[in-house]
Amino acid sequence: MSVYCPLGHLSETDDWCDQCGAQIMVAVAADGGNGIGAASPGAASPGSGGTGSGTGGTCSGGIGTAGTDGGAADLSGAAAGTAPMPADAGVPLPSRTPIGWVTGPWALSKLSAAGHGAPASTPPAGRHQAAAAPGRQEASCPVCQTAREQMQRFCEECGYDYVTGKAPPGSGHSRRQLITEPTPPPDQAVEASAGWLVEIAPDRTYFDLGDDGSAPFPTDTPTRLIVLQGNRTLIGRRSRSRGIFPQIDLSLPPEDIGVSRSHALLEHPPGGPLTVTDLGSANGTWLGDDLRRAERGIAVRLADGARLYVGSWTRITLRAR
Amino acid sequence: MLVFTSEVNQNKYLPEGGTDVHAVVTVTATTAEPGAPVPSARAAAPTAAEVIMIDCSGSMGGDKIVEARRAARAAIDTLRDGVLFAVVQGEHFAKKIFPGHDGLAVASATTREAAKAAVGPMRAGGGTAIGEWLLLTRELMLTRPDAIHHAILLTDGQNGQTEQELDRVLAQCEGVFQCDCRGVGSDWQVSQLRRIADRLLGGVALVRQPKEMADDFRAVIEAALGRGIDKVALRVWAPRGADLVFLRQVFPDVVDLTGAAVEAGPLTSDFPTGAWGQDKRVYHLCVKIVPGAVGVEKLAARVRLVVGDEPLAEAKVLAGWTDDVELSTRIDGTVAHYTGQAELASAIQEGLEARNNGDGQTAATLLGKAARLATEARDAERLALLERVVEIEDPVTGRVRLRSDVDKLDEMDLDARSTKTVPAPR
Numbered sequence: 182m183s184v185y186c187p188l189g190h191l192s193e194t195d196d197w198c199d200q201c202g203a204q205i206m207v208a209v210a211a212d213g214g215n216g217i218g219a220a221s222p223g224a225a226s227p228g229s230g231g232t233g234s235g236t237g238g239t240c241s242g243g244i245g246t247a248g249t250d251g252g253a254a255d256l257s258g259a260a261a262g263t264a265p266m267p268a269d270a271g272v273p274l275p276s277r278t279p280i281g282w283v284t285g286p287w288a289l290s291k292l293s294a295a296g297h298g299a300p301a302s303t304p305p306a307g308r309h310q311a312a313a314a315p316g317r318q319e320a321s322c323p324v325c326q327t328a329r330e331q332m333q334r335f336c337e338e339c340g341y342d343y344v345t346g347k348a349p350p351g352s353g354h355s356r357r358q359l360i361t362e363p364t365p366p367p368d369q370a371v372e373a374s375a376g377w378l379v380e381i382a383p384d385r386t387y388f389d390l391g392d393d394g395s396a397p398f399p400t401d402t403p404t405r406l407i408v409l410q411g412n413r414t415l416i417g418r419r420s421r422s423r424g425i426f427p428q429i430d431l432s433l434p435p436e437d438i439g440v441s442r443s444h445a446l447l448e449h450p451p452g453g454p455l456t457v458t459d460l461g462s463a464n465g466t467w468l469g470d471d472l473r474r475a476e477r478g479i480a481v482r483l484a485d486g487a488r489l490y491v492g493s494w495t496r497i498t499l500r501a502r
Numbered sequence: 503m504l505v506f507t508s509e510v511n512q513n514k515y516l517p518e519g520g521t522d523v524h525a526v527v528t529v530t531a532t533t534a535e536p537g538a539p540v541p542s543a544r545a546a547a548p549t550a551a552e553v554i555m556i557d558c559s560g561s562m563g564g565d566k567i568v569e570a571r572r573a574a575r576a577a578i579d580t581l582r583d584g585v586l587f588a589v590v591q592g593e594h595f596a597k598k599i600f601p602g603h604d605g606l607a608v609a610s611a612t613t614r615e616a617a618k619a620a621v622g623p624m625r626a627g628g629g630t631a632i633g634e635w636l637l638l639t640r641e642l643m644l645t646r647p648d649a650i651h652h653a654i655l656l657t658d659g660q661n662g663q664t665e666q667e668l669d670r671v672l673a674q675c676e677g678v679f680q681c682d683c684r685g686v687g688s689d690w691q692v693s694q695l696r697r698i699a700d701r702l703l704g705g706v707a708l709v710r711q712p713k714e715m716a717d718d719f720r721a722v723i724e725a726a727l728g729r730g731i732d733k734v735a736l737r738v739w740a741p742r743g744a745d746l747v748f749l750r751q752v753f754p755d756v757v758d759l760t761g762a763a764v765e766a767g768p769l770t771s772d773f774p775t776g777a778w779g780q781d782k783r784v785y786h787l788c789v790k791i792v793p794g795a796v797g798v799e800k801l802a803a804r805v806r807l808v809v810g811d812e813p814l815a816e817a818k819v820l821a822g823w824t825d826d827v828e829l830s831t832r833i834d835g836t837v838a839h840y841t842g843q844a845e846l847a848s849a850i851q852e853g854l855e856a857r858n859n860g861d862g863q864t865a866a867t868l869l870g871k872a873a874r875l876a877t878e879a880r881d882a883e884r885l886a887l888l889e890r891v892v893e894i895e896d897p898v899t900g901r902v903r904l905r906s907d908v909d910k911l912d913e914m915d916l917d918a919r920s921t922k923t924v925p926a927p928r
Contacts, residue, residue: 197801202741204799401742403792434743
């Protein structure tokens with residue numbers, strides 16, 4: 182019997198998820214009842230401000246910056262076997278710590294205070310309920326018509342969630358806008374920071390904007406944290422043959438093949454400002470959530486909380502320590 | 503009927519950001535208590551097939567061929583009624599000397615006598631092409647695909663074929679039959695026979711005296727015939743994003759299985775372990791996984807012993823992240839023991855190689871390390887073997903002096919037995 186793990190993977194084993202290894206404390210039958218409803222990780226994203234880390238149907242918790250509450254809501258909804266109910270309609274959240282994924286060291290409140298103040302655009306509750314019930318039985322995706330694989334929860338092609346009936350972000354008229362929370366202007370930049378911390382995570386919204394089907398969006402990827410050391414940090418993909426060994430190596434699994442070997446350079450002299458320079462990357466270095474392309478060879482100053490987007494899905498957030 | 507049990511030894515705690523999970527999985531197969539429910543799929547014990555390969559190259563002349571004939575006869579006597587068998591005479595080509603007809607003979611009082619008579623006229627002469635012998639054995643085994651296949655190979659010399667030729671043959675034979683290798687005299691190469699035995703899931707040993715051959719053959723064949731379940735594999739699952747750094751058998755001997763992986767699913771690999779009798783085998787695995795936050799616990803690997811898709815035993819390897827340094831720095835005693843045993847095996851092999859290359863310094867360092875590890879494991883037998891090649895001045899720090907007058911057989915014995923391990927103390 183297949184069950185769902187706390188991260189929303191369909192697992193054949195009911196003790197530990199056979200996809201990500203997370204412990205399954207409450208077995209949610211994949212084929213039983215409406216119990217899962219909308220209180221599943223994909224839909225429950227009350228805390229997911231910012232650019233879409235909680236939006237895509239695929240395993241939002243795994244991305245790391247948000248969705249903590251969502252995971253807990255999933256368990257409570259499932260355990261109680263309730264009818265479909267959107268998480269934002271007042272499902273009591275248990276105090277139990279969600280398990281099995283990685284979040285950054287910051288509390289959620291601090292995250293939103295750090296510059297993504299805009300609340301998640303919560304879809305109307307009615308849509309959830311209407312779509313939830315018929316969703317589970319479908320043999321092909323109502324959004325993109327791709328055949329459903331082995332009763333998988335999410336459409337392989339577009340990420341449609343069969344359980345909640347939630348359309349993937351960026352599909353059709355329900356397309357979600359990128360929440361524009363621009364990088365603070367350079368004059369607000371932190372001049373003499375004690376150091377910088379880099380947070381690397383896959384970003385579903387960014388990925389959907391440029392998705393050409395050449396690479397799948399990685400799920401169950403924890404946020405990577407790197408403390409910048411020295412004066413310079415290279416962003417790229419390791420190449421032994423070319424002798425490129427970037428400190429921020431995006432060839433580590435899941436490899437983002439959209440990143441150039443030698444993609445961009447962060448410069449951060451102690452006490453000085455932090456800048457990024459695109460090194461002539463094939464697919465560009467994009468600044469802020471409005472995705473302004475950094476001009477090749479020109480250093481752009483970055484402030485605390487600034488976000489860069491590179492490759493197919495990688496979001497790099499810079500934080501002063 | 504065999505019943506499998508498994509046990510995991512590990513320290514599941516990792517420091518924050520830690521990725522490498524080590525665990526030792528012990529699988530024990532014991533005969534079931536009478537009256538225990540018998541799984542239907544394995545109710546009927548399959549037939550055993552045994553092929554005896556005897557080196558009859560020119561160098562086997564004199565005592566050796568006489569004892570080899572005796573060993574072959576002893577081996578034939580060990581075959582119980584109903585076992586399928588054949589005897590192959592190996593030179594620069596391979597010749598089946600028994601049975602006279604196609605395929606394998608069925609053991610009975612009559613066929614055993616006939617086979618022993620056929621062994622009588624075996625004479626030494628010709629070259630050594632082990633690959634040819636293995637190929638003939640493979641053909642014979644394939645006539646009865648339903649049986650549990652085992653072969654024993656006796657040789658006294660080096661293979662006259664190129665490495666590539668032998669590799670090609672081994673690739674063909676892998677999975678068809680298991681083969682234990684025995685070297686007699688001091689002209690054969692331990693590493694060469696070990697390569698054959700490792701690929702064909704068997705062991706290597708030195709037969710020091712030709713007259714020991716018969717007893718040794720009898721023991722090998724008895725062990726092989728005692729195996730009741732064939733084509734057993736270790737199926738290892740690791741979560742998405744994880745890498746299996748290594749998987750090695752660490753008891754009863756060290757065999758690195760990492761390269762033998764056969765994909766069994768997107769996150770699952772199978773590692774063939776051959777046939778099982780009443781056995782205890784221990785595996786050490788290391789998985790590199792995506793770290794979780796402090797307080798998170800994940801499954802790092804699921805290890806199953808399977809026949810086809812039927813699980814015989816299962817073990818779960820966990821990983822939990824903690825900021826308690828005391829917990830995360832603790833090293834599990836069993837993991838430490840088998841890590842030491844694997845290091846001991848390579849220290850002996852590399853030490854002896856350095857010694858033969860005239861690099862006394864490296865040899866003394868490595869063999870000294872071996873002496874230290876053997877002392878830590880309280881492995882008196884190994885220390886006795888080491889003592890014949892080096893003078894152990896201080897077993898605790900591993901200070902040794904190379905002996906100058908070493909019996910070649912002592913050195914080969916040490917090498918051949920380097921992969922044998924002792925179980926972890928309880």
